[in-house]
Amino acid sequence: MNNILFMEPVFKSMIWGGNRLAINYGYNIPNDNTGECWAISAHRNGDCIIKNGEFRGKSLSWLWENHRELFGNIPGDRFPLLVKIIDARDDLSIQVHPDDEYAKVKENGSLGKTECWYVLDCDEDAEIVIGHNARSKQELKEMIERKQWRDLICLRSIKKGDFLQIDPGTVHAIKKGTLILETQQNSDITYRLYDYDRLDNGKPRELHIDKSIDVIRCPHVDAKVGGKITRFDTCEVEELIQNQYYSVSKIKIHGRHIFEQNKLFLNVSVIEGKGEIDGIPLKKGDHFIIPYNYGSYELNGEMELITSHI
Ligand code: ZN
Numbered sequence: 001m002n003n004i005l006f007m008e009p010v011f012k013s014m015i016w017g018g019n020r021l022a023i024n025y026g027y028n029i030p031n032d033n034t035g036e037c038w039a040i041s042a043h044r045n046g047d048c049i050i051k052n053g054e055f056r057g058k059s060l061s062w063l064w065e066n067h068r069e070l071f072g073n074i075p076g077d078r079f080p081l082l083v084k085i086i087d088a089r090d091d092l093s094i095q096v097h098p099d100d101e102y103a104k105v106k107e108n109g110s111l112g113k114t115e116c117w118y119v120l121d122c123d124e125d126a127e128i129v130i131g132h133n134a135r136s137k138q139e140l141k142e143m144i145e146r147k148q149w150r151d152l153i154c155l156r157s158i159k160k161g162d163f164l165q166i167d168p169g170t171v172h173a174i175k176k177g178t179l180i181l182e183t184q185q186n187s188d189i190t191y192r193l194y195d196y197d198r199l200d201n202g203k204p205r206e207l208h209i210d211k212s213i214d215v216i217r218c219p220h221v222d223a224k225v226g227g228k229i230t231r232f233d234t235c236e237v238e239e240l241i242q243n244q245y246y247s248v249s250k251i252k253i254h255g256r257h258i259f260e261q262n263k264l265f266l267n268v269s270v271i272e273g274k275g276e277i278d279g280i281p282l283k284k285g286d287h288f289i290i291p292y293n294y295g296s297y298e299l300n301g302e303m304e305l306i307t308s309h310i
Contacts, residue, residue, distance in 0.1 A: 002070055002291040003053035004277065007060070009287065010046035012036040015200050018089030020179055024121065025085070025285030036086055039287040040267045042079035045188055048287075060289075072264035072292035078111075080310050081246055083267055083287065084182045085120065088174045093195040093205065094129055094153060097187075098215045099168035106211065107189050112168045114245045115184035116225075118306055119162040120271055123177030127155045130164060131220035132171045140218050144209060149194055154220070163240045163248075165225050169217035181269060183248050183308045191215065232257055235299070240306075251305040261294040263309040275301015 009027065017035025021027045027037060038046035042060035050058050055067070063070060064079045071079070086092075097113035098106065117128075131154040134140035143152045153171065158164075158178065166172050171193065174180055191208035193216075198204065227239025234255030240248045253275065267289055274283040278297050290297060299305075 002294055003055075004280065004294070004297075005053070005055065005060075005063070005070070005289040005291060006051040007040050007048040007287045007289070008051050010038040010041060010048060012038065012046065015198070016088055016090035016092050016176075018087045020087045020089075020121075021085060024179065027285060033089075034087065036084050038082065038084050039269060040081070040083040040289065041186075043082055043186055043188060070265065070289075070291040074264055074310075078186050080186055081267060081308055082184050082186045083269060083306075083308065084184070085269075086174055086178075086180045086182055088176055088178045088180070090176050091196060092174045093192045094149075094171060094173040095190050095192050096171050096212050096216050097166070097168050097191070098189055098211070102168075102215055103187065103189050110189050111185050111187040113185050113187040113189055114168055114243070115166045115182055116241055116246070116248055117162075117164045117166065117174070118181045118183075118240065118248075118250070118271075119158050119160055119164075119178065120181050121160050121179040122158055126158050126177045127175050128158050128164070128178065129153050129171065129173035129175065130156055130166070131222065132216070132218075133220075135219050137213070137216075137218050140216060141213055144193070144213065153194075163225050165223035165241050165243075167217075167223050169215050170220065170223070171216055181271060181306055183246055183267075183306070185245050246308050246310060248306065248308045251299070251303075251307060253299045253301060253303050253305070256298060256300040258296050258298050260296050261290045261292075264292055265309060266290040267308045269306045270303055271306055272304035273302045275299060275303045 014035025017033040047059040099112040103112040191212040193212040235253040235257040270286045
């Protein structure tokens, strides 16, 4: 039987990052500007190392190349998903991602980026940017040229437990005081539309206005989220989203429950509480992959988990 693969996360310093990855999850972060924890990632900019079992010390991308059977022998040149925790102490730049088609042509065969956010925690008055008010590309161009950011950008209040889907072409930004678990396509292509005129080491960060205008969808339409909730005696499974790139669910467990791993692979992040999986201790902040053909597994404890698969 294949082992569960526990990940060693990779951390990223960002001008907008903070220290809640250490405070809330006990991670050993590099500094007090740590913005991202790449929790389940085989991306070359942050490739997780396996912490346990026969593959201890190997990277997730190495496993993808050399032991594809762990992922049901799916074709493809890269592990398809990337799971991150983002700690925004300050506002992130307002950005947009291309779809697969645009990225393939304009970004050297890269994938586009579809992503979704589960709000792990946030300040009482926290907001995010999602969508814009331009009715056409022409109006979008004019508003950007005139720097009418306040009229253009849509702000929305958020609270802990909210879930948002960011389709390619959606203007978006995480704002200060927000801790998010992001599940996304394995891509790092971001076009920065506006950065609040901030300076990084004395210089503004690069903007990508033309590419942003190319890919922003006009008018903005909110993506649909939410799905079926299945309740058992000791657990509740809520579908958050299913699309062509990923299916994401939330599991709340209070006691023991046996599940069947019937996916090609299953990414799991423990977001609250503690417990165990098949007798292996689990705590908030742990991330792992249950490989193909693992069979049934038992969760036990008081925990909340976010899972994803293709
Ligand atoms: Zn994004």
